[in-house]
Amino acid sequence: MPAETEGTEGDDRSSGLAGVPPAPPLEALHSTGDGSGRILARFPPARGGSALRLHELWSYRELLYFLVWRDLKVRYRQAALGAGWVLLQPLLAVTLFSVVFGRLAGISSGNVPYPLFFYAAFLPWQLFAYSLAQSGNSLVSNERLITKVYFPRLLLPAGAIIAGFVDFAIGFLLLLGLMLYYGMVPTAAVFALPLFLLLAVGTALAVGIWLSALNVAYRDVQHALPFLTQIFFFATPIAYPSTLIPDSWRIVVGLNPMAGVVEGFRWTLFQEGHFEPLILVSALVVAVLLLSGIVYFRRVETTFADVI
Amino acid sequence: MSAPSIRAVELAKRYRINQRAGYETLREAVARAASAPIRALQSSRGEPGHGRAGALDGYHWALDEVSFEVTEGEVVGIIGRNGAGKTTLLKILSRITEPTRGFFEVGGRVASLLEVGTGFHPELTGRENVYLNGAILGMKRSEITRKFDEIVAFSEIERFINTPVKRYSTGMQVRLAFAVAAHLEPEILLVDEVLAVGDARFQRKCLAKMEDVGRHGRTVLFISHNTTAITRLCRRAIWLDAGRVVDDGPAHRVAAAYLGSGLGTRAAREWPELATAPGDEVVRLCAVRVRAEGGEITDALDIRKSITVELEYEVLEPRWVLVPNLHFFNDEGAYVFVTADFHDPAWRRKPRTAGRYVSTLEIRGNLLAEGGILVGAAITSFNPDVIHLYERDAVSFQVVDSLDGDSARGDYAGPMPGVVRPLLPWTTERVE
Numbered sequence: 199m200p201a202e203t204e205g206t207e208g209d210d211r212s213s214g215l216a217g218v219p220p221a222p223p224l225e226a227l228h229s230t231g232d233g234s235g236r237i238l239a240r241f242p243p244a245r246g247g248s249a250l251r252l253h254e255l256w257s258y259r260e261l262l263y264f265l266v267w268r269d270l271k272v273r274y275r276q277a278a279l280g281a282g283w284v285l286l287q288p289l290l291a292v293t294l295f296s297v298v299f300g301r302l303a304g305i306s307s308g309n310v311p312y313p314l315f316f317y318a319a320f321l322p323w324q325l326f327a328y329s330l331a332q333s334g335n336s337l338v339s340n341e342r343l344i345t346k347v348y349f350p351r352l353l354l355p356a357g358a359i360i361a362g363f364v365d366f367a368i369g370f371l372l373l374l375g376l377m378l379y380y381g382m383v384p385t386a387a388v389f390a391l392p393l394f395l396l397l398a399v400g401t402a403l404a405v406g407i408w409l410s411a412l413n414v415a416y417r418d419v420q421h422a423l424p425f426l427t428q429i430f431f432f433a434t435p436i437a438y439p440s441t442l443i444p445d446s447w448r449i450v451v452g453l454n455p456m457a458g459v460v461e462g463f464r465w466t467l468f469q470e471g472h473f474e475p476l477i478l479v480s481a482l483v484v485a486v487l488l489l490s491g492i493v494y495f496r497r498v499e500t501t502f503a504d505v506i
Numbered sequence: 507m508s509a510p511s512i513r514a515v516e517l518a519k520r521y522r523i524n525q526r527a528g529y530e531t532l533r534e535a536v537a538r539a540a541s542a543p544i545r546a547l548q549s550s551r552g553e554p555g556h557g558r559a560g561a562l563d564g565y566h567w568a569l570d571e572v573s574f575e576v577t578e579g580e581v582v583g584i585i586g587r588n589g590a591g592k593t594t595l596l597k598i599l600s601r602i603t604e605p606t607r608g609f610f611e612v613g614g615r616v617a618s619l620l621e622v623g624t625g626f627h628p629e630l631t632g633r634e635n636v637y638l639n640g641a642i643l644g645m646k647r648s649e650i651t652r653k654f655d656e657i658v659a660f661s662e663i664e665r666f667i668n669t670p671v672k673r674y675s676t677g678m679q680v681r682l683a684f685a686v687a688a689h690l691e692p693e694i695l696l697v698d699e700v701l702a703v704g705d706a707r708f709q710r711k712c713l714a715k716m717e718d719v720g721r722h723g724r725t726v727l728f729i730s731h732n733t734t735a736i737t738r739l740c741r742r743a744i745w746l747d748a749g750r751v752v753d754d755g756p757a758h759r760v761a762a763a764y765l766g767s768g769l770g771t772r773a774a775r776e777w778p779e780l781a782t783a784p785g786d787e788v789v790r791l792c793a794v795r796v797r798a799e800g801g802e803i804t805d806a807l808d809i810r811k812s813i814t815v816e817l818e819y820e821v822l823e824p825r826w827v828l829v830p831n832l833h834f835f836n837d838e839g840a841y842v843f844v845t846a847d848f849h850d851p852a853w854r855r856k857p858r859t860a861g862r863y864v865s866t867l868e869i870r871g872n873l874l875a876e877g878g879i880l881v882g883a884a885i886t887s888f889n890p891d892v893i894h895l896y897e898r899d900a901v902s903f904q905v906v907d908s909l910d911g912d913s914a915r916g917d918y919a920g921p922m923p924g925v926v927r928p929l930l931p932w933t934t935e936r937v938e
Contacts, residue, residue, distance in 0.1 A: 238513070238611040242604050264641040268627055268634075275629045346624040347642055348601040500604040503597065504521065 242500070251496060255350050265357040269332075270364060284368045288324065292317050292376075299437045307439060310468050311380050314373075318467050319436040319460035321373055322398045325366040326456055327427050329399070332358035333406030334423050337414050341506050351499040352492065355410040359403055366395075377467070387466045394462035397481055401455040404488035411495045414506050436460055452476030455484050509613060511694055511725040512576040512599065516608035519569040519594050519749075568594040570749040571608070578613070578693075579723040583736035583757055585764050586746035592729045595746065596620060596696050599727065614693025614725075617644045621698070623683030628672035632663065632682055635671050639686045653689045660711075661685035675919035677909050681708060688715040694725045707910060713739065733761040772902040773805035780820060785885070785895040788826050792862070793818040794883045794900040799871075805903040809876055809913050809927065815901070816866045817883055825857045826887050828894070830865040833882035836875070842925050846886070872914055872929035875922070876907035 255262075274280045292313050299305045300312030307315035333355035337344065340354050377384065413419035434456045435443065443451050451457050458477030464470045569591045576582050586592050597603045599610060600618030625642040626635050636657055640650040650657075658664055661682045663674075671679060697716070716739060719726060730736050736743055736757055743760035745753040753760045773796040777783035783790040795818075798804050799811040807813050817830045831846035847865055848854065883900040886893050907927070911917045914929040 238510075238613045240609055240611045241601055242609060260647055261641050263647075264638050268630065268638055271634065272627055272629045343625050343642065345602065346620045347618060349642070503603045 251350070255352060255356075258349055258353060261349055262353045262357050262360075265353060266360045269357065269361040273361075284365050285372060288317065288320065288369050288372060291320060291324075295320070295437050305438050305442070308470055310382070310464070310470050314376055314380055314382065314468075315439075315464065315470070316437060317373055317376060318463050319434075321366065321369045322395065322459050322463055323431065323434065323436050323456065324369065325362055325395075326398050326402045326459070327431070328365065329359040329362040329402035330406050330409070330427060331423065332362060333402065334409040334413055335420055336406075337410045337502060338417070338420065338506065344506055345503050351502055352407070352495055355406045355495075356403065359399060359406060362402075363399070373467075382468065384467055385469065387469060389466075391463065391466045394459050394466065397455055397462070397477070397484065398459045400481075400484045400488055401459070404484050404491050407491035407495050408487070411491075411498055414498075414502050430454075430456065433457075434460060449476065453480050453483065455480040509578050510575050510611075511578040511580070511613050512574075512610065512727070513612075514572055514574050514595075514599070514608070514610040517569055517572045517595070517598055517605045517610060518567060518607040519591075519598060519603070520606040521566050521568055567749050569598070569605070572746070572749070572751055573608075574744060574751065574754060576725055576727065578725055580742060581726040581728065581740045583740035583743040583761075584727060584729045584746060585733060585736055585743055585761065586752075590746040591749040592746055593620070593698060594749075596698055596727070596729055600696050612694055615644065616694045616696065617690045617692035618696040619643070619687050619690075619698060620696075622680055622687065626671055626679065626683060629670055631670055632658075632661075632667040632674070635682065636667075636686055639683065640689075643687065643690055644692065645690065649691075657685045657689050660688060660715075676921070677919045684708070684712050688712060692724070694727070695719060696727045696729075698729045707908065733765055737761050774803045775897075775901055783820075784897045785819070786892075788821070788823045788887075788892075789828060789885050789894045790820050790822065791817070791883065791885070791895050791897060791900075792820055794881070794897070796881070796901050796903045807903055807905050808871070809874065809905050809907045810871045812871045813869045813874075813903070813905075814866055815869070815881060816864055817885075818862070818864045819885060820862050821858050821860050824859045827855055827857050829886050829888065831884050831886060832867055833884065834874075835880045835882070836877055836925055840925050842874070842879070873926060874905045875924050875927040876905045878902060878904055 274283055277283060279286065295316045296313045299316070300307070305312070310318075336354040336358040337351060343349075343354075344351065374384075409419050409423065433451070434454060435451070440451065440457070440461055452474055453476060455477075458474060458480050461474055462477065572591070572595060584592050584595065594603075596618060597620070598605050599612075600616060600620070602618075602620075623635075623639060625639055627638065630638065633654075636654065637647070637650055640657075641647065658667055661684070663678050663682055666674065666678065671682070674682070713735065716726065716728070726739075728736070728739055740757045742755065743753075743757040743764075744751060745760050745764050753763055774793065775795075776793040777791060780790050780792070783792060785791050793816075795803055795816050796805065796807070797814045797816065798807055799813075815832055817832070819830070821828065829846050829848060831844060833844045834842040836842050845867060847867075880902045881900055882896065882898045884893060884896040907913055907915055907922075909915075909919060914927045915922055
């Protein structure tokens with residue numbers, strides 16, 4: 199049997215059965231897509247391979263594209279307003295919070311008009327909350343796929359987040375429109391915005407990956423998730439400025455990555471507030487959470503089809 | 507020399523018996539974690555053994571040390587009754603689930619077809635679903651685009667390709683899904699019992715397409731309990747039972763052994779031992795068989811063709827007037843009809859001599875509705891009334907409707923109610 203990689207050398211019919219067969223990299227399977235190679239890939243792979251197997255994810259990028267495309271296509275089908283909801287939802291939220299917090303409660307938003315102050319924070323929050331809800335349930339809601347076909351399961355929570363990103367892009371245009379309406383022009387600081395956006399996505403992905411995997415085994419997650427998100431919403435200075443937070447709580451709030459994100463958005467867009475160095479700590483926390491989440495996910499994903 | 511394409515080495519899969527029944531809640535997990543030290547103590551006294559005894563401690567071995575090797579271009583059938591481990595094997599080879607023990611190696615791109623239309627979304631159009639389903643099955647976008655027209659032509663639903671799939675009849679969905687699957691070109695194709703759906707003509711078309719796949723040097727593993735399909739498509743068959751390989755060899759030999767074991771088709775039942783066969787001292791049942799119009803024993807019957815059910819029995823005590831009768835029930839348990847042999851002029855009111863008899867009933871085509879039929883077989887005498895035997899679920903078969911437009915359903919492809927589906931004459935004339 200011809201072998202084209204080092205990994206399968208000497209792995210003939212007799213040796214593989216008894217001893218520990220060599221393990222070619224998982225990606226070997228996909229490099230034979232053109233049908234020319236005759237490489238044997240072994241499953242389950244022997245220990246010691248890369249825990250993340252990011253290479254495999256890359257080879258499934260087209261499926262990721264189609265999963266996102268499906269979610270986007272299906273979302274507003276048979277809704278009379280269709281994609282209009284992408285604009286309507288934030289507009290309603292801005293109106294509601296402007297009336298309740300801006301007018302009735304009289305919360306001060308500094309030099310920025312309250313609707314703008316609120317929306318600049320609500321926009322990344324919405325991305326986070328939507329992505330979290332979608333990715334947290336992504337495995338359970340795709341049970342049929344998981345039990346009937348193989349693909350890296352990580353595509354599901356990741357895809358759910360990408361779909362949320364499209365809403366964000368549209369919402370961002372709305373935000374720019376609002377700024378023009380209020381006569382505010384973003385300064386050069388706006389170029390730092392993608393960094394905060396990255397942190398928001400990273401947070402959603404990290405929490406989403408953990409929760410989606412846990413949700414497979416423990417459906418408690420999907421019941422708790424809406425409440426946790428709501429608590430998190432009020433714990434984050436979205437509807438109110440961070441100056442309202444007592445000093446003794448500053449550090450706790452500063453560790454909330456989403457607090458850093460919304461403050462960062464306001465800071466980059468309006469020079470409102472200041473850069474909080476604590477955000478670096480929360481960014482580190484997110485990085486650890488994300489990495490450990492992916493490792494955990496890839497470890498347990500082989501059991502999803504049995505447990506779900 | 508051909509290279510091995512799949513090599514399975516001592517594959518074993520263990521399921522917790524209640525694992526499939528549901529997921530564990532957090533509360534249960536906490537309770538389990540709390541009792542872990544106690545269980546650790548127990549297991550140190552003796553590791554629960556691998557094998558049959560496993561069932562005692564809440565585990566079930568769906569697969570047990572299954573090893574085999576398939577060479578490139580081979581088309582291998584896997585037969586076995588429900589619960590034999592066929593689907594578990596396929597799920598392991600397609601990497602949906604991991605084996606508890608053992609491993610396997612593959613040489614090439616693997617595509618699996620455990621179900622027709624995996625990932626079909628009802629809100630999307632036929633066209634969109636072709637792309638989505640194709641991607642899920644492992645096709646590249648460019649590949650789907652290249653084959654798109656061919657796929658649509660194969661599915662025969664060109665006119666509805668831009669209609670949401672939720673407006674399709676089941677038959678149309680199956681056709682579209684099959685068309686996508688039929689155009690997969692992996693090096694290794696794993697197919698579960700998906701051919702059991704769809705109408706007979708379309709099934710044949712898919713079988714032909716699969717034969718084609720085999721001829722192009724691709725390796726195919728095909729799971730079925732339809733031995734006819736296995737012997738037609740495969741030269742080699744592996745018979746699984748209770749998670750173990752019972753037999754592995756030429757398809758005809760293995761299929762015959764499987765059928766002979768009584769685990770095969772439900773279209774025929776035989777009782778070789780007269781002493782234990784259903785019946786009394788007057789008459790004993792030897793066999794019940796369902797045959798299609800061509801005479802072959804099969805459990806999938808075309809709605810348009812006639813079906814014969816034959817009763818073979820041994821008369822032990824002469825001088826009785828025997829009336830064989832058959833009882834038909836559908837999937838939902840409805841009593842479709844009963845029919846008895848009162849009218850054959852040769853035997854009408856005449857007692858039978860001892861010996862072997864075969865009584866045959868013909869059900870004309872276009873009478874039964876599509877779906878499963880369960881047949882009860884009985885032999886009765888009247889005056890005095892004696893039921894010599896009644897075998898409730900003697901045989902069963904499946905009536906498959908046609909989408910060619912010449913059965914009672916005509917061009918209608920949706921679900922059709924009723925326990926019978928007769929093709930009856932209609933006339934229409936213009937009166938004004």
